[in-house]
Amino acid sequence: MDSDGDCGSDAGAEWVWVRRPxxxxxxxxxxxxxxxxxxEEARPLKVVFASPARYFTDAAPIGNGRLGAMVWGGVxxxxxxxxxxxxxxxxxxxxxxxxxxxxxxxxxxxxxxGKYPEATxxxxxxxxxxxxxxxxxxxxxxxxxxxxxxxxxxxELNLHTATVNVTYTVGEVxxxxxxFSSNPHQVIATKISANKxxxxxFTVSLTTPLDHKIRVTDANEIIMExxxxxxxxxxxxxxxxxxxxxxxxxxxxxxxxxxxxxxxxLKDKMLKLDGADSVILLLAAATSFEGPFxxxxxxxxxxxxxxxxxxxxxxxxxxxxxxxxxxxxxxxxFQRVSLQLSHDCNYQLWENRLGQSAxxxxxxxxxxxxxxxxxxxxxxxxxxxxxxSTVDRIITFKDNEDPSLVELLFQFGRYxxxxxxRPGTQISNLQGIWSNDPSPPWDAAPHPNIxxxxxxxxxxxxxxxxxxxxxxxxxxxxxVNGAKTAKLL
Numbered sequence: 001m002d003s004d005g006d007c008g009s010d011a012g013a014e015w016v017w018v019r020r021p022x023x024x025x026x027x028x029x030x031x032x033x034x035x036x037x038x039x040e041e042a043r044p045l046k047v048v049f050a051s052p053a054r055y056f057t058d059a060a061p062i063g064n065g066r067l068g069a070m071v072w073g074g075v076x077x078x079x080x081x082x083x084x085x086x087x088x089x090x091x092x093x094x095x096x097x098x099x100x101x102x103x104x105x106x107x108x109x110x111x112x113x114g115k116y117p118e119a120t121x122x123x124x125x126x127x128x129x130x131x132x133x134x135x136x137x138x139x140x141x142x143x144x145x146x147x148x149x150x151x152x153x154x155x156e157l158n159l160h161t162a163t164v165n166v167t168y169t170v171g172e173v174x175x176x177x178x179x180f181s182s183n184p185h186q187v188i189a190t191k192i193s194a195n196k197x198x199x200x201x202f203t204v205s206l207t208t209p210l211d212h213k214i215r216v217t218d219a220n221e222i223i224m225e226x227x228x229x230x231x232x233x234x235x236x237x238x239x240x241x242x243x244x245x246x247x248x249x250x251x252x253x254x255x256x257x258x259x260x261x262x263x264x265x266l267k268d269k270m271l272k273l274d275g276a277d278s279v280i281l282l283l284a285a286a287t288s289f290e291g292p293f294x295x296x297x298x299x300x301x302x303x304x305x306x307x308x309x310x311x312x313x314x315x316x317x318x319x320x321x322x323x324x325x326x327x328x329x330x331x332x333x334f335q336r337v338s339l340q341l342s343h344d345c346n347y348q349l350w351e352n353r354l355g356q357s358a359x360x361x362x363x364x365x366x367x368x369x370x371x372x373x374x375x376x377x378x379x380x381x382x383x384x385x386x387x388x389s390t391v392d393r394i395i396t397f398k399d400n401e402d403p404s405l406v407e408l409l410f411q412f413g414r415y416x417x418x419x420x421x422r423p424g425t426q427i428s429n430l431q432g433i434w435s436n437d438p439s440p441p442w443d444a445a446p447h448p449n450i451x452x453x454x455x456x457x458x459x460x461x462x463x464x465x466x467x468x469x470x471x472x473x474x475x476x477x478x479x480v481n482g483a484k485t486a487k488l489l
């Protein structure tokens with residue numbers, strides 16, 4: 001802006017005001033506009049699904065940086081696909097390629113002579129052995145049954161609260177599920193309830209594609225213990241004869257509510273619940289990973305002890321307390337940035353009346369009067385959009401260019417970074433922390449060509465500097481072996 005208050009060549013252009021929520025609240029308070037809580041209601045940031053997930057990419061992600069899940073939202077059955085950020089095949093080793101120096105000279109010579117395609121092809125020989133592979137932790141499988149004829153289905157990921165909610169109706173009973181991954185208490189929490197008592201019944205189990213064993217206790221606990229392969233699985237090797245890698249333990253705990261609820265053990269692997277009013281599920285998990293330079297066989301960590309310790313703390317709190325701690329932690333990051341691109345339907349009228357009142361010397365009254373009309377108009381328009389599934393909104397975007405969908409996409413990116421990268425966790429890999437495949441595309445590895453950088457592009461511009469700490473931890477660990485590689489080359 002120049003000395004005359006003009007914006008130069010951009011004068012007259014539409015500017016987007018992006019400010020911290022605290023600043024936005026101060027402006028709103030001075031103008032008499034609705035507070036942030038009302039704005040959250042008026043402008044819901046929700047990814048809405050009209051049906052259960054059919055594929056992994058249709059499921060809704062939750063995560064606390066270390067422990068993640070993809071919520072499929074089925075009716076007759078539910079699946080929470082689980083991940084832990086330290087579950088990888090293999091262990092530390094020397095991955096330097098001793099044949100790299102002559103190859104590097106060849107690549108440089110080709111580049112100097114302008115033979116770029118040939119240089120690119122030759123550069124593949126610079127790589128050493130294949131990298132290790134990110135592994136899934138497993139699944140929580142819930143079987144409900146008798147819910148075939150259902151109505152009013154909705155599954156939504158609420159970016160304001162970092163929760164996934166599933167609701168549907170069977171007959172006169174409304175069923176609800178809520179899921180979140182708590183960073184303060186390192187558990188995945190699920191609440192399953194119905195609007196009529198005694199209607200919550202299901203069978204629950206833990207499964208994993210990794211080597212494991214399962215036991216069930218009389219304390220309503222399912223304990224799954226196992227290990228990753230000690231080396232990268234080969235496609236032509238169908239045997240399980242491989243070194244033992246990182247060990248893990250996942251514990252699922254059921255807390256039932258209802259005078260007539262009953263729980264029994266099935267086949268020493270599952271728990272069957274009947275007649276509850278509501279149920280709380282808590283999932284804690286831990287591994288024997290002790291750092292990038294300690295072999296799995298030398299780790300002194302006991303993942304079962306660690307998981308039980310984590311679970312005991314979470315069990316001492318009510319579900320409401322767990323959720324309150326979760327939201328305080330998450331919103332301390334998420335609410336740092338607000339973005340509004342869309343105008344409501346009464347925007348121009350509001351602008352005109354504000355200008356007229358300023359001339360008449362009664363601007364404050366007009367702001368107060370019209371702010372709430374403006375909020376009501378915005379609330380009506382945005383809530384109508386929120387009823388639509390996000391897929392439908394994407395399909396119609398080419399016609400309406402809905403700016404609120406852009407707002408949702410922007411905040412969804414921030415949500416993913418908060419959910420997959422926190423101080424003290426591992427780096428966000430190629431799929432964040434979410435993967436259901438023991439052989440994921442490109443190993444789900446953090447490739448430092450451009451993919452890794454893209455994961456962390458939003459960190460500073462979107463006021464999430466803490467979330468990039470794992471990136472610097474990762475770079476620091478790479479420098480140890482990187483120094484050895486540099487000496488060789």
